[in-house]
Amino acid sequence: MTTGNKRRVVTPGGAQVLPEEMMTEVFLRLPIKSILCFRAVCRSWDALLSSEEFCGLHMAKAEALPKMFFTSPTAGFDATAMYSSSSSGPDDGLMFTLDGVHGDIVDMTPAPCRGLTLLHDAVAPAYYVLNASTRAVTRLPPCQGSFSATAGLGFDARTRKYKVVRLFYGNFSDKQRIKCEIYTLGGDHGDCWKPAVEGVPFRFCRAAAAAISHAKWDKLFPVFANGFLHWLLLPLFLAERPRAAILSFSVTDETFTWVRSPPFVVSAVHLVELADRLCMVRDLRNVSFDCSMLEIWKLNDYNSGGWSLEHRIDLLHHVARDLIEPQIIKVIGSVGNCESTKKIVIATSRRKVVLYDPVFQTLETVIAIRDNHSSYQMDQSALRISLYQESLVPVHQTNEEISLSAPLAKATREILLRLPANCTVQFKLVCKQWLRLIENNGFVRSYYLHKNMDRKPKIMLVGKGAGGYGFSFTPLKMLRRVPDHDIWLDTKVVCSKPCLGMNLLSTELKDYLYNPCTGFCHVYHTRGPSAHIPWNIPSYSCIPEDHAFAVGCKNVGLGFNLSMQEHVIVEIFYHLKDFKSRQYALTCTVSACEMGSVQSSFQPPLPVTDMPPAYLAGVLYWMSDPRLGQNYERVIVSFDISTSMFDVIPCPSCIAMWNSRSSSNAFVVELEGRLCAVLANPDAEELNIWKREHDQWDRAYIVYLKGWQGYSLRTNVVVPWAVDPKDGKILLNTGRKLGFYDPARRSIENLYDVEELLHVRSTEQSSHVGVLERNHIAKNKPYVKNFCTQISSFQLHKFSDEPSSSLSRNNFACSRGERSLERSPVYTEIMPLIPILYEESLASYPLRRKARCLQ
Known part of the structure; x- marks a missing residue:
């Protein structure tokens, strides 16, 4: 030009x-x-x-009206949606979505730095730089010291480059723990953080620590103005140096300096940039109960530290309760065509934005935002509202992002999405680029969605693992013959339904978090016996229930913390269970699978049954046990994993009613993404299934089991496991049998039968060793049923869910016509192989836990 x-x-x-x-x-x-x-x-x-x-x-062509965007978590809390200020909520005005950015724990700078905005995801943890106008986003390289850190975005006027500056705590072994590092967008140093030129001088270390603490607890980003990034210091630090309220960092020279305090006690304040000048906003509501004023002080000179009062905004006089009731009120910037007529933008913790006109001294509410998805974030200081400028400033991608967006990388990605999970994991060893691609959170999420889009139930059989450790998994389709009894289980195991690619396999003493597709495993010990219980509770006065879905005196569920994006194991352990006196004592322990934290200060409001819980959208559900406690009706006990709060949900009236003389059983399951309550009626041999939608219960299915061998409710607990979306058949599981129930024909198609497996196994062995061997097997049948054997290796294969002809009886006449002796199953006997539902996934957790701080 x-x-x-x-x-x-x-x-x-x-x-x-x-x-x-x-x-x-x-x-x-x-x-x-x-x-x-x-x-x-x-x-x-x-x-x-x-x-x-x-x-x-x-x-430079500034707009008179503010341009703003706000963030809102998506329904699964695994992404962040950006909405323009013209919309009133997440129904319209969607600008773009940041996949993998956990929307409920997101902080961002309230005002742009020359067109760019810095965003921080504390869960990952990761930093992002975005241009809201062009929708361009880049994720910065990983950085150290994520536990306690604060970062800001600035502009170097000398090099015309943008810089992200971080203050953080280093390792405990470091001589100087407070460190400063810088990432330059599109810089000459490549995709890496480099230390500041002079580091953090010793005389500024305590001030830097105070800045980190203040930014961490109050969700405050440093403010960029006049070429400096400014951190407000923790008020406790001011007791040592009352004349220093702000720590400044020159983005160009990469040096630290002080800014003197204004002429008042620095409390209940925050920093903001107005018309390219650093200002301090003082909220007098926290100083005096009768005062409803905001004061805005401007820094006139860095050398002398002179401050002057620019504005006094009377909140009560103009807009009454709109700016009096919110806990947090922050000035986030100014908008306008010239300095004399710029209006001040005020945001509140109630997601409202107000414009203040200094000329006419009026306040006007311009934006009121509502959320469609409930937020788990308890701290309201993170406003999640930001100004943005109409800017064409480019966002420089990192080398990794450039390589992953290349045509060859895209083609490789599409191929890997179509491979079995165990093969995809092995391809991590090909090269570093493939390793980064496969471990990328976006790829892991895409793989899960691609492989499970049909929602068809996928089944494996669980046996003993190799070397005496864990379990092996054999697809039902691949079971052409009865496996050697070397892999038969020698202990009772209860399997959970899949939860975002993971399953929980529970024994009496341990819980195993598994990805059956890749073999990932992590072991957790049962914590109930070691939990603290009151001194007056008799120890272990609890008899375990006797059916296929109960293990020991515990009830364990696998869920997912949506706000933290990690799996969670919730264990309810009974120390006392006396049905005669209705007394009980239990403890509840919550274990986070990635962070490794364990909490045991939770108490369910009611006792729950021994049936495993149902997981749905971040909440675990149990059916209450009306045989214990003071409540003689059934209700559903829910536990919100993110908030760690228990609640009670009413049941359908026919399930809520309980009679001690009735043999009916009730429990909860998840079917087709809905919470369902199941009433098992042994007299009528029926399963009545109710589903909950929009806080209302409606009858979903009636399963007629009369005359079906092995599915009698008098001798079995029959659990509706899943519904095939293709033909609407219901997958039923008794622990000993697995089959699809056709509601239209009222028939059952068997997929797996323990008795048939034992029979086939005995037949195969007798054909090889003759009559003497048959006599030996018959003589030692109790030993075979206890399955104390050696161990074989993992069998991990891709399969479809068509049952093997050697292990299933698909002829309806054969299953129903010839009546055989219906014996009462002894569930304390150990099943040789147990079925498990699974989802194809690459989910796993690193062996080394990442330290994260989400205050």
């Missing part, structure tokens, strides 16, 4: 059009979206519209 001579833009056909200066004036009046499209017209337009000079001129 030139100013001395007026060049004309020449089209490919040779025709002359408007001079470049006039074209520039036209382009400056276009919105960002149009400019991005026009860059693709030709190379000359791309060069003009991408030049730093044009980007600066376009950004």
Whole structure:
């Protein structure tokens, strides 16, 4: 772009059009979206519209009304949606979505730094730089010291580069723990954080520690103004140095300095940049109960530290309760065409934005935001609202992002998405690029969605693992013959339903967190016996229940913490269970699978049955036990994992009623993504299934089991495990049998039968060793049923869910016509192989736990 001579833009056909200066004036009046499209017209337009000079001129055209965006978590809390200020909620105005950014634990700078915004995801943990106008986002490389850190975004006027500056605590073994590192977007140092030129001088170490603590507890980002990043110091530090309230860092020189305190006690304040000047906002509501004023002080000179009072905003006089009741009120910036007429933007913890006009001294509410998805974030100091500028500033991608966006990487990604999980995991060893691709959170999430989009029930059989450790998993389709009894289980095992790619296998003493597809495993010991119980409770006065879905005196469930994005094991352990006196004593322990934390200060409001809980959307559900305690009706006990809160939900009236003389059993399951309550009626041999939608209970299915061998409710606990979305058949599990129930034909198609497995095994052995061996097997059948054997290796295969003909009886007449002796199953006997539902996934947790702070 030139100013001395007026060049004309020449089209490919040779025709002359408007001079470049006039074209520039036209382009400056276009919105960002149009400019991005026009860059693709030709190379000359791309060069003009991408030049730093044009980007600066376009950004200088300030808007009179504020342009804002706000964040809201998606329904699964595994992504963050960005909405424009023109929308009133997450129903409209969606700008873009950041996948893998956990929307409920997200902080961002309330005002942009020359068009760019810094965002922090404390769960990952990770930093992002984004341009809200162009929707361009880059994730910064991993950094050390994530436990306690604070970071800000600044602009180096000398190099014309953006810098992210972090203050953090180093390792305990470091001579100086307080450190400072810098990442330069598009810099010459590559994709790495580098130490500041002078580091953190010793005289600033305690101030830097105070800045980290204040930013951590109050969710405060440093403010960039006049080429400096400014951190407000913890008030306790001011007792030592009352004249130093702010720590400043020169983005250009990479040096620290002090800023003197204003002429008042620095308390209930925050920093903000207004008209390129550093200002301090003082909330007098916290100083005096009768006062409802905000004071805005401006720093006049860095050397002398002189401050002057610029504005006094009377909140009560103008908008009454709108700015009096919120706990948090922050000034986040200013908007306008010139300095004298700029309006001040005020945001509240109630997701409202108010404009203050200094000329007319009026306040006007311009935005009121509502959330569709409930938030788990208890701290309201994170406003999740930010200003943004119409800017064309590029967001420089990291080398890893560039390599993963290459055509070859995209093709590799599509191939890996279609491979079995165990093969995909092995391909991590090919090269570093494939390792980064497979371990990328976005790829792991895409793999899970791609492999499970059909929602068809997928079944494996669980046996003993190799080397005496863990378990092996054999697809039902791959079981062409009865496996050797070397892999038969020698202990009772109860399997959970899959929870986002993971399963929990529980024995009396241990719980195993497994990914059956990859073999990932982590072992947790049962914590109930070691939990603290009152001195007057008799020890272990509890007899375990006797059916296939109970193990010991504990009830264990696997769930997922949506806000922390990690699996959680919730264990309810009974120390006392006396049905005659209705007395009980239990403890509840919650174990986080990634962070490794264990909490045991939870107490369910009611006793629960021994049936495993149902997991749905971050909540675990149990059916209460009306045989214990003071409540003689059935209700559903829920536990919200993210908030660690128990609650009680009413049951359908036919299930809530309980009679001590009735043999009916009730429990909860998850079917088709809905919470369902099941009433098992042994007299009628029926399962009545009710589903809960929109806080209302409706009858979903009736399963008729009369006459079906092995599914009698008098001798079995029959659990509806899943529903096939293709034909609506219900998968039933008794622990000894597994089959699909057809509601239309009222028939059952067997998939797996323990008795048949034992029979086939005995037949195979007798055909090889003759009559003497048959006599030996018959003589030692009790030994075979206890399955104390050696161990074989893992069998991990991709399969479809068609049952093997050698282990299933698909002929309805054969299953139902010939009546055989219906014996009462002894569930304390150990099943040789037990079925398990699973989801294809790459989910796993690192062996080394990451330290994270989500205060």
